[in-house]
Amino acid sequence: MAAIELPLVSRARTHGDRLALVDAAGAHGYAELLDASARVASALLGGADDLAEARVCFLVPPSFGYAAVQWGVWRAGGIAVPLAVSHPPAELEYAIGDADASIVVAHPDFAEVLRPLAQAHGARFIVTPDALAAASTELPAVDEARRAMMLYTSGTTGRPKGVVWTHASLRAQLETLSEAWGWRADDRTLLVLPLHHVHGIVNVLSCALWNGAACEVQAKFDVYEVWERIGSGALTVFMAVPTVYNRLIAAWEGAGPARREHLSAACRRLRLMVSGSAALPVSTLERWREISGHTLLERYGMTEIGMALSNPLHGERRPGFVGAPLPGVEVRLVEEDGSAAEPGAPGEIEVRGPGVFLEYWRRPEATAEAFREGRWFRTGDVAVEEGGSYRILGRRSVDIIKTGGFKVSALEIEEVLRTHPAVAECAVVGVDDAEWGERVCAAVELRGGEALTLDALLPWARQRLAPYKLPRALQTVDALPRNAMGKVLKPEVAKRFA
Template sequence: MNLPPIDRAHQNPNKIAIVATEGAFTYHNLLQTSAQIATKLLENIPDLQEQRVAFLIPSGFQYVATQWGIWRAGGIAVPLCVSHPRPELEYVIADSGAAIIIAHPDFEAVLRPIAEERNLRFILTSETLPSEVALLPEIDLTRRSLILYTSGTTGKPKGVVTTHENIQAQVTSLVSAWEWTSNDRILHVLPLHHIHGIINVLTCALWSGAECHMLSKFDAEIVGDRIIRGDLTLFMAVPTIYVKLITAWENADRDRQQKISAGCAKMRLMVSGSAALPVRVLEKWQNISGHFLLERYGMTEIGMALSNALHGERFAGYVGKPLPQVEVRLVDENGELVTPGTPGELQVKGAGVFREYWQKPSATAKAFRDSWFCTGDLAVVENDNYRILGRISVDIIKTGGYKVSALEIEEMLRTHPDIQDCAVVGVADAEWGERVCAALVLKSGSNLTLETLRSWAKERLATYKVPTKIQVVEELPRNAMGKVTKPNVAKLFDAI
């Protein structure tokens, strides 16, 4: 059996698939180069039989051809993060049990020593590829295809294993919901070790026969230039990217501002995900671009589960309704279904849900209840739309007998004229169980005191939701996807 992305690529051989710093490449180029990479990986054996292949390649054609080459050889792709230091790269290579490492020459210095120490096969993307293509193995869709490592906010990252079948379900759900076609052209600015960049952007584009224009790294000026050309139909990013684009737009002259806004207006869809989108950012971007950003909800383990409507009304602060082929429910602490308007843990079922945590059977078993995946996120349904209240472990603060949503408090604090950004955490306290504490990034020249903030907040929030401690910081600690790392925020209050 040919893999669906490969079969689909054969339907559009002469169409442009990837545009990157290396040049423009057709679907035929992608099929040819990935087959050569698969041949090199196989090295006269018939099938990699799910050997793990870790690879570190900047965003571009080589990345995509390598990912496809690993799949076509029967391997499991383990993408590494270009911004990770050696210990984190080593952890993923060791935990996944990778047998082969593929590296772009830029990363040879860090990865070759790891390969030599572990006696692993090491391949550079600059090496000559075989001119003759081998007979490639038939790949069943139930085979493991990808191991992505979770951000590890509650301990060491776990390897999330998806099959080719899982990926097909995740992609077809989004292609249907967001009406992807071969006429689409998307600008790819996201990291490629994460589901958002790999599935929502890259794989959906290639599945649809669309063009994927890839930047090796995010640069607000380059993105602005690209939007001005006016030929993009889609754009997907995380909230921190929209914040940077807003800043760049505000710093631009009037002519450039108008050109960027006009380029945005020519797109059919702009999406935000991977972290909660502050309402203030949504509103500012709407004023600039004319787009009410489509927010959706997903996880590495499930793909995307919820989305605001492509057509029709969208609601600020909400993530919409279940996507095609996805079942969702909210349950209380006893596993009982909750009524609309009552918060509950979000649980998901569907063909897109991952197969397992790599070599962690007990963690895998613990993640499911009656075949439903337990996301660990608290949500509520209001007006038929889902609103995420936050991670049960880090965003739900239990203070003085009340359960409080950190995200709700953050949303309110961001409306304060002196606060640029913030993160709210619960810090253990003998009297209250947990105290509500806020790390604040203030606007330049501001000098906000706890006393002033508390009196302002008491007019807008129940007293038990008002922060009792604050820490002013230059910037909030974040991971590679721009998500605030709450455990690191909590550490800021250790000394207080």
């Protein structure tokens, strides 16, 4: 055992035989997680003393195995790069190549897809059963200033960028969220979120494990199973995106009177229910409050900053607002030139604090552009402060779409659609949607003599885009609206889908 351990690991040792995770394979304690992650770390090291921030891409469904691999990467001194189980091979290959991964780890279900991708990039390939079966060896001391993980997020430049967190920034997030949301060892939560995204990784899984709580893991979202777990009365905390709450509402409304009454009563036994990753429609908040008795705690964050603003655990939660700065987080509103916005006037949100990311992986220019002097991160989101609470008005860039809790680049989708043989030119926009927050819509100019429908496009697009990036509406146009400089007028495009 190393002389210096990461706080997440050393804290786990104090939790003894407490329940850590529950997945399809059964229940797993903290001692089992420590043992399994040490085995994974040893397998990754392969006789080396320290991975020294080598990137380890891994594709493991939400499960105990996911946590064991994630912790194993960290304990071996590597940078954990989680891949998305929903992504097609083209997107997986992009992440492996952009991260310059030294090692690729895959659950057996994904070995056939990932093995050739790893080989093509010269990365060592390991399947999870082999990693979990390795003998434990001495592990390195890992300083908190080191890079810990890299999450891929879309931006205005099109292709996803690797957002690098250090162990110190992760710790800062876990400490502030534990304080703000009252996490404790007797909490029990249910993970229904993907684990390549900060919401699932930090807010749910890591917060639970930081505090010695128990996390039940649902490998794939099932609205009826979620209601079953809520109805059991075992859960104390639940976090999801607005789309999930809309589906829970629909399922509740489809149940009989006795079942509804039982489920509503069970909701009231939870101490906290949170919504994030996309704007929460006031209509959803109000309907959920009628059903569950909970006013959802809405918060604001993003991959680069973790969580920055939150409604209070105790106190008034204002519909349409995302609350005040979390402990240790500084927030300000500025004009486009960086000067302070007038009180009560809209401004771009800028955030500073120990939980802010370190850098965009191997993109020094993009990193420099993302910050103002003093390490203030420029979120690109516009808000107004009213009575000490922030209300999000929108984004500076029309090329960022927030759909189903994911931030998607319209430019990236456009680049893919332009490779379709029938498409000459296209414009992708986000249009307000009650279920998804925004839905992805595409307007296309066709090549001469070609025809294209959404039904015809989707099978082709599924091979190239993640499910949440797929267009949900398609219109063909003779010519896209443009200004005098030839730039597509996206607000005009969006009106076609309103």
